[in-house]
Amino acid sequence: MTTLTVALALPWVAGIVLVGFDGRRPIIAWLTVAVLAANLAVLLLLAFDVLTRGDTQLVTGDWPAGVGIVLRADALGITFALLSVFVLLIATTAEAINGVRVRTFPGLAVLLSAGLSGLFLTYDVFNFYVFFELSMTVSYVLTAYGGRTRQLRAALVFTAVNLLGSFLFLLAVAGTYRVTGTLLMSDVAAHMDQVSDHASLLIALGFFVAFSVKVGLFPFHFWLPTVYAGTRPAVAAILSGAVANIGSYGLLRFGVGMFEEQLRLAAVVVIVLGAASIVYGALLAVSRGDPAEMLAYSTIGQIGYVLVAIGVGGVVGLTAAVLYSVVNGLNKTLLFLGVGMRGKLVAAAFVIGAFSVAGIPPAVGFIGKLEMFRTAIAASNPTLVVLLFVGSSLSLIYLFQVYQRVFWHKNASTGNLAGGGASSWAPERTSPLPLRTLTLVLALIVLAAGLxxxxxxxxxxxxxDALIRR
Incomplete structure (x- = not known):
């Protein structure tokens, strides 16, 4: 059994088993943490193999390609798989410490890791869709975690909007097969040159809109603030740090890997949409009163950087897009978890996360912003350079507002804040020491990655490189 097989089989088997147990029992919650840690360890081994020996590919059941499921681990897929499972591990650990409230949460977290890993490590468009839907179905249920009216409303909105995205994605998959006769990603890319311009652009647009809805890109963002601010902090961290990676990865894998010519033709539009997301998300974040909503709008702005980098393209642009996706996932996980806690350790961790989002050294966000500046310079576009400065400055402003409203006021949890409302997640007491320590550890990882x-x-x-050479 190969490392790639274990990386996919482990979470599936464990998730199916764990769903049958009561996740509110501490032993089950911590067993889930152990499974996710083991899954992360296997993915690290797989990453080592990919980086030292090259891409790994297999077809399940020894069926010929096109019949069996084609699995492929390359640097792009393994990067997003590692990020997503790491975020799930951190969020699930936080819930295990805090006390799981719903019996199915641990099992669903493991099943989500299985779905996301399969999505990032498949090389077939249809099976991508299958893993895509499995991941989203689990996400719909997780969004309702807690069972309160606010969470149920968020789950309803999330489900309704993303079902539309799923429908568009399925139409694009059907269109791809209709015009190319294949769904293997490399074959689709090879056949796309023979497809008429109108058909290829229409299919590419379908995929783009589907992924944009999933990631909450402007102007498809309307659902995101309601959902992210309505869920529990751990779930918001999962949605922003793990599930949103579907959109970023999809835009990279499909846009660059399969529809390169169509992306080149629409590069200006892609950059403009990314720039609009950066400005819109930052301005709306500054104007909000609830820290949870501010972070939700921040998510819209941060994904704009990834889109700008994809639009610029080339080795510099694509490297920046991948790097910023990872940095953004780490930052948002830290901030969404931190804003739902209290204590000096959490405040210190939040400051590190805020500096990272704003691109202030030595946090890893500085490296991400530095790569974005390199991208803007490579594009010989001074407007993008100015945009990056403005976006970073606004990020620092609204995150300072969040810090002020969450950590500077003793009555922050009561809603009597000077200059703004309280977070809907705010606890009334200092969070448990293990929970504060976990947040600080994540902040130190963000700091270490920058150093x-x-x-x-x-x-x-x-x-x-994997995208360019495909």
Missing amino acids: WPEPLLQLSGNAA
């Missing part, structure tokens, strides 16, 4: 960025830069560069 020693070489591994992340190498992984991002290899991921960009």
